[in-house]
Amino acid sequence: MKNSKKIFIVTFLIFLIILNGIVLSQNISSENTKSGTSKKTNNQLSSPSTTEQPGKAVYKKYCMTCHQSNGTGVPGMFPPIGPGSWAGKSPDDLIALILKGLNGEIDVNGERYKSTMPPQLTISDKELADVLSYVRSNFGNNFKPVTIDMVKKVRATLLPVSK
DSSP states (O other), X not given: OHHHHHHHHHHHHHHHHHHHHHHHHHHHHHHHHHHTOSOOOHHXXXXXXXXXXXXXXXXXXXXXXXXXXXXXXBTTTBOOOSTTSGGGSOHXXXXXXXHHOEEEEEEETTEEEEEEEOOOTTSOHHHHHHHHHHHHTSTTOOOOOOOHHHHHHHHHHHSXXXX
């Protein structure tokens, strides 16, 4: 039984890596088509443009692989983050969700999703506020931004500092 679980985990990780490569190649291809450029360097891909929202770069780094560049997710595995999704939950709930992660079956817009979202404990307060503000104002959403103070408050309640 342990070997089959290991095989499943390894297969799932390989799937995520391949999915990430496909998404990135589609994004590069569509960016090249829009700009008329045939090639971009790694430097150009990794540094966000000066007009890009701060949360978009964070989204690309932490969220896009599963939730996709357009926020539609992957049916049955990773939920969408557009209208009617959890993006409209209270900022405190969303902050806690990202910091604690999520495992198991959930319902979003009447659809069932079963996968794991790992806890993002290394994300900074600013990055977390930026990415949640980005998600809450994009993908068809129109919710209030999340502030760094909100993130600090929730993080302090979830991860108390030992003295």
